[in-house]
Amino acid sequence: MAEESKEEQKPSVSFIEQFIIDDISDGKNNGRIHTRFPPEPNGYLHIGHAKAICLDFGMAQKYGGKCNLRFDDTNPVKEEVEYIDSIKEDIHWLGFDWEEREYYASDYFGKLFEFAVDLIKRSLAYVDDQPADVISAQKGTPSQPGQSSPFRNRPPAESLDLFYRMNEGEFAEGSRVLRARIDMSSPNMHMRDPIIYRIIKAPHHRTGENWKVYPMYDFAHGQSDYFEGITHSLCTLEFEVHRPLYDWLIDQLKTSDYRPRQIEFNRLNLTYTIMSKRKLLELVREGRVSGWDDPRMPTLCGLRRRGYTPESIRNFVDMIGYTKVEAINDVSLLEYAVREDLNKKAPRVFGVLDPLKVIITNYPAGKVEEMEILNNPEDESMGTRKVPFCNEIYIEKDDFMENPPHKYFRLAPGTEVRLKGAYIIKCESFRKNEMTGMIEEVFCTYDPATRSGGEASDRKVKGTLHWVSARHAVDAEVRLYDRLFDHEDPAGQKDEDYRKFLNPGSLKVLSGCMLEPSLRNAEPLDKFQFQRLGYFCVDYDSTPEQLVFNRTVSLKDTWAKIRK
RNA sequence: UGCUCCGUGGUGUAAUUGGCAACACGUCUGACUCUGGAUCAGAAAAGUUCAGGUUCGAGCCCUGACGGAGCAACCA
Numbered sequence: 001m002a003e004e005s006k007e008e009q010k011p012s013v014s015f016i017e018q019f020i021i022d023d024i025s026d027g028k029n030n031g032r033i034h035t036r037f038p039p040e041p042n043g044y045l046h047i048g049h050a051k052a053i054c055l056d057f058g059m060a061q062k063y064g065g066k067c068n069l070r071f072d073d074t075n076p077v078k079e080e081v082e083y084i085d086s087i088k089e090d091i092h093w094l095g096f097d098w099e100e101r102e103y104y105a106s107d108y109f110g111k112l113f114e115f116a117v118d119l120i121k122r123s124l125a126y127v128d129d130q131p132a133d134v135i136s137a138q139k140g141t142p143s144q145p146g147q148s149s150p151f152r153n154r155p156p157a158e159s160l161d162l163f164y165r166m167n168e169g170e171f172a173e174g175s176r177v178l179r180a181r182i183d184m185s186s187p188n189m190h191m192r193d194p195i196i197y198r199i200i201k202a203p204h205h206r207t208g209e210n211w212k213v214y215p216m217y218d219f220a221h222g223q224s225d226y227f228e229g230i231t232h233s234l235c236t237l238e239f240e241v242h243r244p245l246y247d248w249l250i251d252q253l254k255t256s257d258y259r260p261r262q263i264e265f266n267r268l269n270l271t272y273t274i275m276s277k278r279k280l281l282e283l284v285r286e287g288r289v290s291g292w293d294d295p296r297m298p299t300l301c302g303l304r305r306r307g308y309t310p311e312s313i314r315n316f317v318d319m320i321g322y323t324k325v326e327a328i329n330d331v332s333l334l335e336y337a338v339r340e341d342l343n344k345k346a347p348r349v350f351g352v353l354d355p356l357k358v359i360i361t362n363y364p365a366g367k368v369e370e371m372e373i374l375n376n377p378e379d380e381s382m383g384t385r386k387v388p389f390c391n392e393i394y395i396e397k398d399d400f401m402e403n404p405p406h407k408y409f410r411l412a413p414g415t416e417v418r419l420k421g422a423y424i425i426k427c428e429s430f431r432k433n434e435m436t437g438m439i440e441e442v443f444c445t446y447d448p449a450t451r452s453g454g455e456a457s458d459r460k461v462k463g464t465l466h467w468v469s470a471r472h473a474v475d476a477e478v479r480l481y482d483r484l485f486d487h488e489d490p491a492g493q494k495d496e497d498y499r500k501f502l503n504p505g506s507l508k509v510l511s512g513c514m515l516e517p518s519l520r521n522a523e524p525l526d527k528f529q530f531q532r533l534g535y536f537c538v539d540y541d542s543t544p545e546q547l548v549f550n551r552t553v554s555l556k557d558t559w560a561k562i563r564k
Numbered sequence: 565u566g567c568u569c570c571g572u573g574g575u576g577u578a579a580u581u582g583g584c585a586a587c588a589c590g591u592c593u594g595a596c597u598c599u600g601g602a603u604c605a606g607a608a609a610a611g612u613u614c615a616g617g618u619u620c621g622a623g624c625c626c627u628g629a630c631g632g633a634g635c636a637a638c639c640a
Contacts, residue, residue, distance in 0.1 A: 012578055040640055075639065132638055141636055143566040177638055187567040189636050198638035217640045241568055241635050264569090271575085319588065321577050323570090326633055330575050333589050343602070377602070409600060418598055452598065464598050532599050555601040562600080 014322040016263050020059055020232060029231045029258055033065025036230050037091070037098075038105075038221070040072045041083040041205075043277040044292040044299045045090045047313065047334075048268040054317045055234055055265070057096040068228055069098035073106050074220045076204040086292075090300040095310045101228075105220045106206045108227050112215045113167070115223060115253060116178060116197060120159045124252060125196065126151055127162040128179050135177070138184075139192050145185035146192040152181065166199055169212040173199045178213070182248060190245045194218055222246040225260040226253055233260050236267040237324065268320070269328040272483035273298045274491045274498055288502060289484075295539075295550050296484040296506050306481065307527055307537030307552030312341040328489060335553045342527060342535045342552070347375040347382060350420075350466045351515040351530035351549075353478055355394035357470060358411075360425060362445045363391035368469075371452070373421040387516050389422050392470035394514045399465050400442055402430065407562060409463035411442065417463040420531065424450040424461055466531045473514035476547035479539065480508040513549075520544065527552070 013021070024031050037056040039049065060067035069091065073079050091098070119125035128135060128151045140146035159178075166176055178197035186192055196219035203209055215223075225233045233246075239262070246262050269275060275298060283289045283297070292299050295306035303313065316337040320329050370386040395411065404412040411417045416426045425444040433440050449456035487493070487501035519528070521544065527537045534554035542548040 012580095038640095042640080072640065078639070135638080136636075139636060141566085144636095145566090146636090174638065189567085192636085195638055200638085214638095216638075221640085237569075238634055239640090243568090266570090319576080323577075325570060325576090327576060330589065333576070336589060348599075348602095377597095377599085407600095420598055422598095424598095457598080461598090463600075466599075529599085529602095532601060534601085555599075557601055559600050 014265075015324070016055065016232075016234060016265055016322055017059065017062075019261075019263055020063060023231070023261070024063065032229070032231055033060060033063040034068070034229055034231045035060045035065065035234060036068040036070050036103075036225065036228065038070045038072045038224075039087050040075075040079065041087060042075075042078045042080065043083060043281060044086055044301060046275060046277075046280065046297075046299045047270065047303065048275045048298075049090075050094060050300060050313050051268040051317050051320075051322075052234070052236070053091060053094055053096055054314055055322060057098075059232065059234075065231070066101065067096070067098060068101040068103055068230070070103040070105065070224060070228070072217070072221065072224075073104050073204070073206065074215055074217060076200055076202045076214065079205060081205045086301065090304075093300065093304060093310055094313065103224075103228060104206060105215075105224050106204060108220070108224050109207060109211055109215070111227060112220060112223055113211075113213075116163065116215075116219070117160065119180065119252060120156050120163060120178075122252075123156055123181065125159070125178055125180050126154045126156075127159040127166070127176055128152075128193075128195075129162075129176050132174060135195070139189065140184075142187075142189060148184050149179070149193065152184075152193070163197070163213075166197075167211065167213045169201065171199060173201055175199065180219075180245075180249070182245075188241060188244055190218070190242055191248070194245060218242060218245050219249065222249050222260065222262070223253060226250060229258070230260045233262045235262060235264055237264045237326065238267075240264045264324070265322040266324055266326055268317075269326075269489075270298060270334065271328055271331050271488045272485050272490070272503075273331070274485070276491060279491065279498060288499070295479070295481050304525070305537075305540065306550055307342075307525075307535060308338050309341050309345070309527075312338040315341065328492075331483065338535065338553055339555075342529065344376075344378055346527045346529045346535055347385075348373075348377070348529045348531050349516055349519060350387065350468050351476070351478070351513060351519070351528075351533065351536070352394045352396055352466065352468050352473075353510055353513045353530075353533065354397040355468075355473075355512065355514045356397045356400055356439065356442065358393050358395050358425070358442045358444055358467070360391045360393070360444050360446050361428065365391055367391070368471075369422075371421045385518050387421065387518070388469045388472040389419075390469050390471055393419070393467045394470050394473060395419075395442075395465050395467050397439075399463075400427070400430075400439065402432075402439060405563075409559075410465065411444075411463070416461045417465050418450070418461050419467045420464050421452050422467070423447060423452075424459060466533075468514045468516050470514070472517045474517055474520050474547060476513045476515050476519070476549055478510045478513045478536070478549045478551065480510060480551045482506045482508075515547065515549075519547065522547065529555075 035056045057067045138147045177195045179193045182191045184192050197213045200214045293301035293305045369389045372384045375382040399410045418424050423446040425446045430442040485501045486503040490498040490501035522538045524538045524540045535552040536549040539548040539550045
């Protein structure tokens, strides 16, 4: 009888979703839900943005609303068109769409200017002629109240005249600003007559030379929300202290019951990486990574190149949730999310990264058999493929040991292993290079009765190895990636530069890897599981002549643990 | 020595309008397997930062400590 409560168990919703549900039931904004994703076009999107995107678009989808894409382009000196296309591409790749609602804060420069003029006329804003350092000093400190500017009570007509002339280009950058007239002794620094307009003479990527004054974030964001009819303006925790200003400005602007509401949630932090756009840019500029889409980067283009799927990122974001706690999430959860997704989707193939030649002495030298092998045991509808087998194959170097330790299940002198999808082989002898001591070739015999599916194929052996026909294998370069940093929280160490924690072994390039021939025509971003090794995807650098694979993530290796 | 926010197993999140703490990752163990890595089963692990208070009963409410984060850019 305890059954009923179990199935009634509702999936819990985040505090933000609860706010939305409450707002709908309270009839706020006529029950409309309208969100926006507002990136500043000054860098590439990273997985932290994915968390915001999934929320903004996800809430709109779930509650029958809309989500706008809005570029927050209020600072022409920091922003570049280059980033706009990449941002749009990444959002689409993640699986979301803003339809025709692609907006720019710069679309509202005219309306924003009018609103500023209105505030001046109502004595709620004034032009301040003081330099930045003086204004800053007068603001006081978080624990001491600020002091009024001598221009605070300037007559509106005078401010108005000056404001127009600022926009004509008459004054130098930094010589004058427009300030909202709120409360210089507010305990909230953002309410101490915040600067809302400054003079910038650099050309804007969309409005060109039209404007000489540009609104600050606080004066543009909430107002843009208002102009677009946004109901829920979701942003990260550091904007919490801006909310009173957001609300104050909306109060001055609104003419009906409609008003947007700002709600803050915790930003995503991941172990062993950094999320700051500025630092990511440094890594790119200093050549510490190959670019924004280096597969070690937490950027969406980097993750894409690494082999991550949009589904895995969405599932990851779903698992970590939205709260107000400043958390640092474990990358292993992200890795789990890709493995889980790729396990269902990725065809299994054989790839030998560190080849060792095995010669099967009793197998006819000229003979080639086509072994039919399941593409994905998790999903038989993915069918089978033919893999050629002959008397010379490659196996992984660490799948053979001359003097095996206890519990070693792989190939060693006198032992048997199964070659997956083919035969059981027994190691008879091996040849060592006298000079280097390296094992160069292993000689085995096979048991013809043990062919997979054959009469003796159910014979038990301890180990099963992946292999590749030496005569049919295709050569490839394989790039093995590890965490970019070897410290859990590289950016969070006081007095320690994050670069100090760069992991020197974060990229290992392997050449001369041997892959099964079906991989010859693989296209960039095609994803596979190299059996017993991990998930790999084809890199953009790959060509039919020189295949290049990236390791997305390894499989969990318990033998590696036994060894330790 | 101001304001705002936060404090639940190793990590991240849950806990119906207060009813003796759940899920996932990770860790460990076992089973099974033609992936030692798939898969399956199980275990250990917090008594909810601390101290008071209200209550029959508090992780949830109140007070106070302690700890952490953010805020003093003409950045967003």
